[in-house]
Amino acid sequence: MKRHALSTRLWHWLNLLCVVVLFMSGLTISNAHRRLYWGDWGFEASQAWLMVPRFPDWMTIPGYYSLAVARDWHILMAWPFAVGLLFMWIAMMVNRHFKRDIVTRRREWRPSAIWRDVVEHLKLNFDHHEGKYNFLQKLAYGLVLGVFLPMMIFTGISISPGMEPTFGWLVDLLGGRQSARSLHFIFAFAIVGFFIVHVLLVILSGPIRQMQDMITGGRKA
Amino acid sequence: MKRRNFLVAAGAALVAGCNRIAETNAGKAVLDAADSWHKNAQRLLTSRDALAPEYPASAISPFFRGNGSTDPQNGDYPRHVDEGFANWRLEVTGLVANPLSLSLENIRRLPQRNQITRHDCVEGWSAIGQWTGPQLSVLLDAAELRDDARFVIFRCADNLNGGDYYESVDLIDAYHPQTIIAHSLNGQALPVRNGAPLRMRIERQLGYKHAKYLTGIEAVASLDDVGLGKGGYWEDRAGYQWYAGI
Numbered sequence: 001m002k003r004h005a006l007s008t009r010l011w012h013w014l015n016l017l018c019v020v021v022l023f024m025s026g027l028t029i030s031n032a033h034r035r036l037y038w039g040d041w042g043f044e045a046s047q048a049w050l051m052v053p054r055f056p057d058w059m060t061i062p063g064y065y066s067l068a069v070a071r072d073w074h075i076l077m078a079w080p081f082a083v084g085l086l087f088m089w090i091a092m093m094v095n096r097h098f099k100r101d102i103v104t105r106r107r108e109w110r111p112s113a114i115w116r117d118v119v120e121h122l123k124l125n126f127d128h129h130e131g132k133y134n135f136l137q138k139l140a141y142g143l144v145l146g147v148f149l150p151m152m153i154f155t156g157i158s159i160s161p162g163m164e165p166t167f168g169w170l171v172d173l174l175g176g177r178q179s180a181r182s183l184h185f186i187f188a189f190a191i192v193g194f195f196i197v198h199v200l201l202v203i204l205s206g207p208i209r210q211m212q213d214m215i216t217g218g219r220k221a
Numbered sequence: 222m223k224r225r226n227f228l229v230a231a232g233a234a235l236v237a238g239c240n241r242i243a244e245t246n247a248g249k250a251v252l253d254a255a256d257s258w259h260k261n262a263q264r265l266l267t268s269r270d271a272l273a274p275e276y277p278a279s280a281i282s283p284f285f286r287g288n289g290s291t292d293p294q295n296g297d298y299p300r301h302v303d304e305g306f307a308n309w310r311l312e313v314t315g316l317v318a319n320p321l322s323l324s325l326e327n328i329r330r331l332p333q334r335n336q337i338t339r340h341d342c343v344e345g346w347s348a349i350g351q352w353t354g355p356q357l358s359v360l361l362d363a364a365e366l367r368d369d370a371r372f373v374i375f376r377c378a379d380n381l382n383g384g385d386y387y388e389s390v391d392l393i394d395a396y397h398p399q400t401i402i403a404h405s406l407n408g409q410a411l412p413v414r415n416g417a418p419l420r421m422r423i424e425r426q427l428g429y430k431h432a433k434y435l436t437g438i439e440a441v442a443s444l445d446d447v448g449l450g451k452g453g454y455w456e457d458r459a460g461y462q463w464y465a466g467i
Contacts, residue, residue: 033345040339043286043346063236068460075467076255161341162263162425162466165271177347
């Protein structure tokens with residue numbers, strides 16, 4: 001048995017590519033209208049809850065300001081992103097990766113246990129004896145797979161006028177189209193936050209082996 | 222620092238890669254196809270007559286932003302403004318058995334639809350307004366659309382940056398119950414900013430499809446010979462997606 005299943009590895013790298021292209025093209029789309037609103041509508045500074053800074057061209061796809069080209073990439077990569085996430089969820093239900101490795105146990109939620117896990121992280125001690133992942137890892141992977149990534153899809157659907165006749169309930173649930181747009185932005189940056197911490201911890205915990213294992217599968221510890 | 226440089230270099234390589242792909246014919250084809258996959262998926266999930274949400278009067282935005290052309294100065298348009306659009310005509314032509322030429326009075330006398338809907342700009346903002354006018358389907362039926370018609374072109378009076386604005390939709394959106402030719406916004410004659418005296422409402426697509434300063438409706442079999450062949454002003458000029466339901 002490998003440390004990472006083939007489905008996990010395929011999805012991991014596909015999802016990385018999708019998230020990076022979607023995020024960088026999304027920054028161009030943000031540059032097209034740099035204000036965020038709550039509710040159904042909004043178009044003026046006085047209605048905005050956030051003035052978003054202009055993202056420099058080098059951070060964006062296509063590297064210069066073109067809303068049309070950025071939308072081309074965003075619209076294209078939404079497909080492998082959404083289909084891939086669905087595939088990953090089915091795969092980790094079928095191979096029990098979710099139940100075995102990601103679902104937290106009740107005892108892990110005890111404040112003393114959480115505190116111990118935080119302290120071990122701060123000491124950069126990543127040796128955990130039972131289970132594949134420690135509590136903070138389970139929490140992070142669970143949030144990303146179960147909330148952050150799916151919310152990008154749900155809020156994205158809610159911004160699309162062609163989806164609204166069918167998914168109007170979803171738009172209402174999210175508080176209106178402009179709220180959905182704000183949440184799309186917030187969850188995008190939540191994913192970036194995860195990405196930074198994730199890469200940092202990989203670097204601190206033996207990046208060569210970690211990368212190798214996510215490519216070849218590695219051996220079960 | 223080395224790692225940060227690595228990330229920036231990786232990002233730059235990705236941007237260059239994306240741009241290289243977008244320049245190839247295969248890349249272009251895939252990027253275009255992705256838009257029509259969304260169209261097909263949306264139409265699979267949504268019946269062709271399903272309505273965009275309509276709002277109560279209390280939801281109307283206090284001001285309705287104008288975008289793109291907001292005060293055309295080309296051709297006869299300023300004269301029409303001075304005349305209060307008394308001599309404005311809307312022509313229905315192309316693949317129809319019975320071409321029409323309608324005055325604003327003719328249009329106001331047709332059966333009217335009132336709808337309070339949300340307008341979503343491709344840039345990201347939204348505004349809610351009440352629109353009034355006849356359904357496009359009423360005009361197409363009166364003009365007796367021919368069987369070989371597949372698209373409807375909207376001709377506009379405004380010239381934006383040297384190009385005549387136009388837009389197009391297929392017959393599913395043309396016959397959608399909320400696709401109306403609006404002459405009023407919030408119970409008043411359309412302001413110039415918002416497309417006076419007539420504009421399209423294509424409620425299940427983004428704002429650039431809602432052609433303003435409407436002078437003509439033309440039924441065609443193909444978009445290839447219209448403008449630069451992409452089906453609209455922004456589609457031709459900037460590569461905007463023809464299907465704007467996403």
